Amino acid sequence: MLNVAHIRSHFIETCLDDRANSSVNQTVDEKHALTSPPDRMDSWNIKDARAMRALQSLLKESKPTETSNRTIEVIVAGLPRCATSSLQAALHSEWLDYKPTHHMAEVIAFPKARQLAIQTLREPHPEKRQKLLAEMLKGYRAITDQPACMFTADLMDLYPDAKIVLNQRRNGRVWANSVNNTIVFWSKLHYRILGIWFPMNRDMHQLGAGLWQFSADQMGTPNPFSTADPNFSRPDYYDAFIDNVRREAKKRGREVLEWQPEDGWKPLCEFLGKPVPPADVPFPKTNETAEIKKVIRILYVLGAISWMCVGGLGYAAVKYGPYLAGLARAKVATW
Secondary structure, three states, X not given: OHHHHHHHHHHHHHHOHHHHHOHHHOOHHHHHHHHOOOOOHHHHOXXXXXXXXXXXXXXXXXXXXXXXXXXXXXXXXXXXOOOHHHHHHHHHOOOOOOOOEEOOHHHHOOHHHHHHHHHHHHOOOHHHHHHHHHHHOOOOOEEOOOOHXXXXXXXXXXXXXXXXXXXXXXXXXXXXXXXXXXXXXXXXHHHHHHOOOOHHHHXXXXXXXXXXXXXXXXXXXXXXXXXXXXXXXXXXXXXXHXXXXXXXXXXXXXXXXXXXXXXXXXXXXXXXXXXXXXOOOOOOOOOOHHHHHHHHHHHHHHHHHHHHHHHHHHHHHHHHHXXXXXXXXXXXXXX
């Protein structure tokens, strides 16, 4: 879940920075192993020295796996907060078996992955953008969630044989309320200011704000977060996005499964040509609002602490700087 990905991202950047920065040579399977939820949350307690040593050992000993022959087979084209994490879990299940599936969690933890996503959304030329998008998705078998889901037309052109699933909420207002209560914080200016000292936070603000603007520009609609109220996301943007996916698919003669979480396994499995799980197998449910809010609080606290440290250093420099400078001058004078 998102909080696990956040913890790991800070762990990787602070404790394993060299390895993270060399992630261009790291396989998709290895990244997936880091960002997929563990069976037990306490096994990833970063205060546990044994767990840290075990993870370091795992990273050092992992062997690259050839993934160049993989291609995207399933495009989950709906917006974030439309069960994207639950769908990733379903696609990773033994019943669907589309591992690995690209998701924002696959981007957060890796600096070069974040930079590639930012570079992709800033590229105005479709051919160049599609080349960058293909690089971003190299080795994956499916996509869901941002950043990839925002590149609707590019995905359909790049992967003409991929199945398209349009995951939805009941309506635009339900979606907007969900976004306002969770992921809208990535796009807020005060989040950028609070997190300015952390590379991950700076990158995620650029992604969070840039992806919405990119999508709005592509569709010719207003940015969903461009109103005077920073907590307001536009339900009409949701409707425009859904219609745009339908329109782009129709232009290319592509079939689309329109799916909502309450539909469960059956229509999804039948559309993908997979066996339907037994009735006692529940459809995955992850990424709940309460968990995301915990992550938001953690990020805000970290940002506040970082600014307190900067303020403390500034205060110390003003208060003790002249005294220390005087000592230095006196020392030089005695030489």
